[in-house]
Amino acid sequence: MSVDSERSTTRAERQAQTRERLVEVARELFLADGYAGTSLDKVAVAAGFSKGAVYSNFSGKEELCMAVLDTIHEEQIEGVVAAFTADTDLDGRIDAFAAWVREKLGKPRWTALEVEFAAVARQSPWVAGELVKRHRMLVASSADLIDRVVADAGLRLDISAHKAAVALLSLGIGLGAMRSLDAELDVDVFAETMRALLRSSTSA
Amino acid sequence: MSVDSERSTTRAERQAQTRERLVEVARELFLADGYAGTSLDKVAVAAGFSKGAVYSNFSGKEELCMAVLDTIHEEQIEGVVAAFTADTDLDGRIDAFAAWVREKLGKPRWTALEVEFAAVARQSPWVAGELVKRHRMLVASSADLIDRVVADAGLRLDISAHKAAVALLSLGIGLGAMRSLDAELDVDVFAETMRALLRSSTSA
DNA sequence: TGTTTCGGATACTATCGGTATCCGAGTTCC
DNA sequence: GGAACTCGGATACCGATAGTATCCGAAACA
Numbered sequence: 465m466s467v468d469s470e471r472s473t474t475r476a477e478r479q480a481q482t483r484e485r486l487v488e489v490a491r492e493l494f495l496a497d498g499y500a501g502t503s504l505d506k507v508a509v510a511a512g513f514s515k516g517a518v519y520s521n522f523s524g525k526e527e528l529c530m531a532v533l534d535t536i537h538e539e540q541i542e543g544v545v546a547a548f549t550a551d552t553d554l555d556g557r558i559d560a561f562a563a564w565v566r567e568k569l570g571k572p573r574w575t576a577l578e579v580e581f582a583a584v585a586r587q588s589p590w591v592a593g594e595l596v597k598r599h600r601m602l603v604a605s606s607a608d609l610i611d612r613v614v615a616d617a618g619l620r621l622d623i624s625a626h627k628a629a630v631a632l633l634s635l636g637i638g639l640g641a642m643r644s645l646d647a648e649l650d651v652d653v654f655a656e657t658m659r660a661l662l663r664s665s666t667s668a
Numbered sequence: 669m670s671v672d673s674e675r676s677t678t679r680a681e682r683q684a685q686t687r688e689r690l691v692e693v694a695r696e697l698f699l700a701d702g703y704a705g706t707s708l709d710k711v712a713v714a715a716g717f718s719k720g721a722v723y724s725n726f727s728g729k730e731e732l733c734m735a736v737l738d739t740i741h742e743e744q745i746e747g748v749v750a751a752f753t754a755d756t757d758l759d760g761r762i763d764a765f766a767a768w769v770r771e772k773l774g775k776p777r778w779t780a781l782e783v784e785f786a787a788v789a790r791q792s793p794w795v796a797g798e799l800v801k802r803h804r805m806l807v808a809s810s811a812d813l814i815d816r817v818v819a820d821a822g823l824r825l826d827i828s829a830h831k832a833a834v835a836l837l838s839l840g841i842g843l844g845a846m847r848s849l850d851a852e853l854d855v856d857v858f859a860e861t862m863r864a865l866l867r868s869s870t871s872a
Numbered sequence: 873t874g875t876t877t878c879g880g881a882t883a884c885t886a887t888c889g890g891t892a893t894c895c896g897a898g899t900t901c902c
Numbered sequence: 903g904g905a906a907c908t909c910g911g912a913t914a915c916c917g918a919t920a921g922t923a924t925c926c927g928a929a930a931c932a
Contacts (some may be wrong), residue, residue: 653838
């Protein structure tokens with residue numbers, strides 16, 4: 465346990481920095497070129513390391529990408545919650561959320577990565593398990609959020625909040641996937657469908 | 669131009685048979701193990717040929733998979749049209765369609781392949797272009813179908829048939845992708861969302 | 873200061889998509 | 903009917919890349 469105040473970086477800190485830098489660079493490359501299109505060597509070199517650094521910080525490509533996605537998810541959730549807790553009425557909140565969706569699905573590099581990585585799960589039980597965990601968590605939080613927002617507006621959904629959450633997430637994923645293929649696809653479909661879902665609710 | 673009635677197979681016929689057999693075997697393997705999980709060598713050997721046979725019938729793995737997907741699409745479209753032209757009222761048709769969706773999304777090997785292959789498009793302009801062509805065709809036919817069915821029932825959608833088609837397709841894709849990860853996912857969400865979309869229509 | 877630990881580098885292997893080349897049966901033309 | 907040619911499919915090879923085995927040197931420790 466050194467007390468050398470000069471060397472500001474202990475070994476663990478250095479490794480943490482390395483890991484962070486790798487995730488940072490990998491995030492850019494994965495988003496730009498996709499999962500398959502990004503080799504670990506490219507990531508390592510772009511970060512100023514060798515492939516060995518990747519493997520001593522992650523079990524492999526899958527875990528690296530999972531770490532990248534986790535940083536992305538954090539930001540996305542933040543954005544959604546912000547939209548839905550905006551200090552207006554339900555319509556205003558839906559508008560804010562729709563705007564967020566439009567922005568995120570408009571440049572769909574993120575959803576494309578998400579979908580591509582989900583495909584990897586087919587070959588990797590570990591990825592499948594981790595994604596299911598995150599997915600269930602996401603559905604549960606979304607359902608909670610929907611419940612709160614709808615109750616806040618004095619309504620009661622005809623469909624369960626859980627099902628609404630699944631529908632909206634699926635729609636977002638599917639729309640993102642299609643949009644990443646076809647740039648001309650109209651993304652406003654999401655907002656309209658959401659309104660249709662919420663319209664089928666009665667005042668509590 | 670031989671008139672030998674005994675040799676039933678000319679060279680072109682043989683090649684067509686080879687191609688057909690390759691697609692057939694590839695379809696099984698792609699559906700079972702996914703795109704990435706299926707090597708061309710496996711396909712060739714399982715079909716009783718060598719990799720050379722694949723490359724003299726297809727430009728590569730992508731074209732082979734596209735051929736496989738085309739055979740699948742043909743069957744799927746048939747199923748959907750059958751459901752929606754069943755000789756009952758709108759509710760009955762929706763029920764038939766919902767049942768079809770439940771069956772197809774329940775064992776989601778097909779949607780998983782679809783989504784995985786869509787991810788390939790990111791690295792391949794050719795795949796992207798071909799998929800966009802098919803996708804637009806599918807949206808257009810679906811919109812037509814919806815238009816006819818809704819008009820048949822004496823209704824008028826609030827949302828455009830085109831947008832409804834995009835929404836339903838996206839939802840199906842997204843739900844299929846999620847379902848292929850999480851076997852416990854409730855697929856009936858699709859039917860409920862579809863009803864919510866159609867409920868937001870007024871009698872013409 | 874000698875010893876141990878371990879993060880990261882280097883060298884190597886295996887897999888797989890794709891290319892170049894070859895062979896021989898089927899086709900054509902005289 | 904036989905010589906010349908065509909081309910579907912086989913074989914051998916290349917390049918990229920995920921993953922593994924091993925090594926090195928500096929930090930941590932006693």
